Amino acid sequence: MTQEASADARTLLSTLTDATPLGEWSAPGRVNLIGEHTDYNDGFVLPFAIDCRTYVAVAPRDDATIRVASAFASDVVETTLADLPTRFPNDRSPEWAAYPLGVAWAMVRASGVDTTTLRGLDLAFASEVSVGAGLSSSAAIEGATASALNDIWALGSDRVELARLGRAAENDAVGAPTGIMDQMASMLGRPDAAIFLDCRSLETEVVTLGFATSGLEMLVIDTNVKHSHATGSYRERRASCEKAATIMGIASLRELHMDDLERAEQMMDDVTFRRARHVVTENQRVLDAVRVLHDDGPNAIGDLLLASHASMRDDFEISVPELDTAVEAAVSAGAIGARMTGGGFGGAAIALVDRAKLERVKDAVTAAFVASRFGAPTLFTVAPSEGARRDA
Structure with missing residues (x-):
């Protein structure tokens, strides 16, 4: 990826202030290789940070105000530091602004810092991460903001705590009931690796992917069907999972295993059971994927990707x-495996493709969308990359 967004953030900041910038920070979006809707069920996920990033350029202010601006929005949103602790959850900011301001709110709330000791700031954002594509543009904003404020305000939080604060902003400020996978991937990403995350303990393991050495590319197929986690369908899926756990007398669906499914089916209505079955089988697929990557390499995970997509399509009913x-066009044209990624109801699919077959797969997907009279997809490759960082 180019760093045009980095330059855009700096340019935008220069339109807000003449002050000398304090620095620039960035955080990546993520692709979830496998493990969808398992995170808020205390399960397992296997995401990786991607080489598409959100940048924030920051400058000091002489007053006690924090102001945010984005290259993708015309409005500039501000609040006083004194008002920040009580701004959420009943704030009426544009959704894009609720992410960075929500992070600031969560950081102040968690640290207990006296806001009179903090300096006012201007923050200017620009991003390479497609919004609404299932690549977690929100976690990229949160990670960049949290990294910047943690450094500038000297709050001393580690990366896991910054991920928790990003999730708090998304859950409590924005009102999107997501888990912590996206924030952890964005904060902890490593080149050529995925992060195997236990969402209950937050224990992590770096899992080498080896895409480049195996001659593989990860193709993202952005359908351009937009989604939002703050809307009702995502909430309904989460509520179904909570209902299933209550029926089984457990704290979360993490506690169910494959051999519990027969009993669960007898106790639940059909829809609730299928939601639970997806989570249980998806947890197992994540564990299997980690083992297969270690033992056999990335060429061997195709069937797991396809089974994951089928489960999301049929049991969790979040595909479109x-x-x-x-997915069908990519696999028919020779992709090793493919699946939708992200929360669903739109967004993107991913396809793991031999580099020699990449153009053939892209052409097949484009042709299939034309034949189905869908809008044109946006196709691009991503590579497993570094997590949040200070760039300047």
Whole structure:
């Protein structure tokens, strides 16, 4: 990826202030290789940070105000530091602004810092991460903001704590009931590796992917069908999972295993059971993927990717025709495996493709969308990359 967004953030900051910038920070979006809707069920996930990043350029202010601006929005949103602790959850800011201001709010709330000791700031954002594509543009904003404020305000939080604060902003400030996978991937990402995350303990393991050495590319197929985690369908899926756990008398679906499914089916209505079955089988697929990557390498994970997509399509019912078409066309043209990624109801699919077959797969997907009279998809490759960092 180029760093045009980095330059855009600096340029935007220069339109806000003449002050000398304090620095620039960035954080990546993520692709979830496998493990969807398992995170808020205390389960297992296997995401990796991608080489598409959100940048924030920051300058000091002479007053006690924090102001945010984005290259993708015309409005500049501000609040006083004194008002920040009580700004959420009943704030009416534009959703994009609720992410960085929500992070600031969560950091002040968690640290207990006296806001009169903090310096006012201007923050200017620009991003390479597609919004609404299932690549967690929100976690990229949160990670960049949290990294910047942690350094500038000298709050001393480690990366896991910054991920927790990002999730708090998303859950409590924005109102999106997501888990912590996206924030952990964005904060902890490593080149050529995925992060195997136990969402209950927050223990992590770096899992080498080896895409480049195996001659593989990760193709992202953005359907351009937009979604939002703050809307009702995501909440309904989460509520179904909580209902299933209550029926089984457990704290979360993490506590169910494959051999519990027969009993669960007898106790639940059909829809609730299928939601639970997806989570249980998806947890097992994550464990299997980690083992297969270690023992056999990335060429051997195709069937797991396809089984994950089928489970999301049929049991969790979060796919859409565009995503199904993308997966089917990619695999028919020679992809090793493919699946939708992200929360669903739109967004992107991923396809693991031999580099020699990449153009063939891209052409097949584009042709399939034309034949189905869908809008044109956006196709690009991503590589497993570094997590949040200070750039300047």
